Amino acid sequence: MPHTIVIGAGLAGLAAAVRLIDAGHRVTLIEATKAGGGRARSFVDPASGRELDNGQHLVMGCYRETLAFLRQIGVHDGIYFQRDLAIDMVKPGGKRAKLLCPPLPAPLHLAAGLLTMRGVGVLHKAAALRAGLLLSGEVRRPDDNETCDAWLRRLGQTAGIRAIFWEPLIWATLNDDPLVASAAMLMAVLERAFMSTRDASRLGVPRVPLSRLYVDQALAYSRDRGAVIHLGQPVRALRVADQAIAGVILKSGEQIDADQVISAVPPPALLDMLPGTWPNHPIFQDVARLGASPIINLWLVVDRAPFDDPFLGLVSSELHWLFNRSRIEGHSGGEALLNVTISAARASLEDSQEALVGLFNAEMRRYFPGRPYTIRHVKVIKEKRATISHAAGTYHRRPEAQSPLRGLYLAGDWVRTGLPATIESAVQSGHDAAAALLPPT
């Protein structure tokens, strides 16, 4: 039985491990932290005693590989899915624009949703519809060198429809500013989410903390089927013999041999593990040039929520999305746990907790006037390298699953999956890496 080491127990590594175990491989999974989960994890916050995610994570109906992974590890009902895509966007003063897509086949459901959107002028709706018509005829993707901003201008999109539909979609799915982000990446999202099936565009919110949803069960599944799991043991270096991978060396000095290795760690960690002159290889030089984009999450326990919805977006605010976790978990009224997400938060990275809470309070007054509340706990989580940057012209730097070093396969949300760096990209990359080293069936 071939022995494969998977480095990293984030979603990519877990998905790869589960696939290989199912294919009969001997698997050793090695993770630097004590609990795994990487950028999609939860932990108990000592101050509030609550289990918090490192950041609110949404999924979509089009996350095929993710849903297959969850089914495989036996987590069937951990995500609450909308029946049809519905999003409320709030404007300053509290007025709303509501996107509600009726049960029609895609992409008609989106066209009808945009046409009947409340709180949006007819000119803006006409612009969105025009974009839809152009897209359904335009099979060719926009060039990766074109920014979302340039592409939206080319499609004649008005400021109104950009603020309510396009820009929230770009910040949320690409975690980058529309002025910078690649239109080709946006097109990948549009194709998967809005132009395939009606169910593909539905949003899903985890009902349980992230580690319970994605990580604990995957580790248990792997362990029960014979995988060896090392937690809290960082890999220091890859070991190479005769120009091929031979195993890994842990930080403790222990050496573990393997026939193949799947690296499922982020770019800087991979580059640190490469031995000899391998970091100079053009493919790894490209990896070194991938940028990063941060996300800030504020968790707040308040005596009562200033809004009644499970989640909503703010139009033209530095705070992009608001979630009422208590509502999502089925509690209503009384004390509430809120989450605020700031995507591509480069401008706020150095802000203190006090400044971020000040911003939250100012925005609540602006968007929900007359809804007073008292904050009881705050936890700010700044993920500086939440995702790679999807800046236009950078997709070619993302490597394929098969690396130039024989026996080394690459996984992670940042490899070349055709998708922006998301849960779905991570899980797909894990499945792709496993498929690349398994014999063809």
Ligand SMILES: Cc1cc2nc3c(=O)[nH]c(=O)nc-3n(C[C@H](O)[C@H](O)[C@H](O)COP(=O)(O)OP(=O)(O)OC[C@H]3O[C@@H](n4cnc5c(N)ncnc54)[C@H](O)[C@@H]3O)c2cc1C
């Ligand atoms: C705040 C935030 C919000 C997000 N929101 C969404 C969302 O709403 N929807 C969505 O689809 N995606 C979202 N994402 C993106 C999603 O979390 C990531 O795409 C996904 O978790 C990446 O998984 P991964 O396995 O590729 O990498 P990681 O999760 O980074 O896993 C890599 C693992 O490798 C380990 N590791 C690193 N170095 C070593 C070493 N030397 N030895 C051993 N192990 C090592 C790390 O500890 C880690 O566990 C969000 C991300 C963040 C940070």
